[in-house]
Amino acid sequence: MKYTKITETPSLYDDLEKMDTTAILINMNKEDQKVAQAVAKVIPQITLLVDKLADRFLAGGRLFYIGAGTSGRLGILDASEIPPTFGMSHDRVIGLIAGGDTAIRKAVERAEDHTEQAWKDLMEYDITPQDVIVGIAASGTTPYVLGGLQQARKHGNLTACVTNNPGSPITENADIPIAVNVGPEFLTGSTRMKSGTSQKLVLNMITTALMIRIGRVKGNKMVNMQLSNDKLVDRGTRYVMEGLGLDYADAQKLLRKHGSVKKAVEAGKR
Secondary structure, rough: OOOOHHHOOOOOOOOOHHOHHHHHHHHHHHOOOOHHHHHHHHHHHHHHHHHHHHHHHOOOOOOOEEOOOOHHHHHHHHHHHHEEEEEEEEEEEEEEEEOHHHHHHOOOOOOHHHHOHHHHHHHHHOOOOEEEEEEEEEEOOOOOHHHHHHHHHEEEEEEEEEEEEOOOOOHOOEEEEOOOOOOOOOOEEEOOOHHHHHHHHHHHHHHHHHHOOOOOOEEEOOOOOOOHHHHHHHHHHHHHHOOOOOOOOHHHHOOOOOHOOOHHHHHOOO
C-alpha cells in the first residue's frame, strides 16, 4: 500500500540558519500548537484501546510498549512513571526498546532493523493472551516494532500502534491503529519534535485513563501513589487531611501507618 510519509516531508520553514533565535523559537512554537489538535482527532481510537485494555488489565493482563529510538524511550518513560504515580507494580506496564537498556541513553546502531528481536524481548516476560502490545513508531516502518506486532497478533494478543504516518505499514499490523498526523517537522525529518510530543501526549492519555478506569484514582487525586520522598508524603498528608478533616500531624501519622492515602482514609472512616 502506497502512502505519503508525512514525517519525511519538507519543513514549512526554510533557511533556518538565517533566523535569529527569537524567530526560531516562535516558529517552533507555532508548529507545536498543532500537536494537541492532531491528538484530539484520534481520541476515538484511544478510547477503544483504553476500554479494551482496562478489561484485560483487570483480568491480570499487562501493557507492553515496544519502540526504537525516541519512540522507545517515550514508552519506557511512561511505563516508569506508573508505579510512583499509581502504586502499581513495575511489572504491569513495561517499556521495551530496540537495543535494550543501553539504548535508553545511547543509540545502538541498527538495533531497530531486527524484525525478530521485539518478540524475543517480549517472550522473556512470558506473554499471555491477556497482555496488550502497543508499538510506537513515528515513521510507521520500524522493523523492530513491525515484527513484534506481527508476532503478537499471531499469538492472539490485542495490538495497537502509535504512529505519525497514517496508512503506514504499522497501521496495517495493529488491531487499533492510532495515527497522529502532526504534519512536517520544523526541522525536516526530526521526529523527536512534534511527532515525539504527540506520542508523549497519547501515552499519557492511555495510562492515565486506564488507571482511572481500574480504580487507582479517587476524585481527582493520586490516592495510591508511592510515598517515596518527602514531597509525596506531604502531598499524601494533605489529601488525608482533606478527606478526614484531621490536622497535619494526625493525618501524616495515619498515612505513614497505612502506607497510602486510600488505605489511610478508609481506616479513618471506620
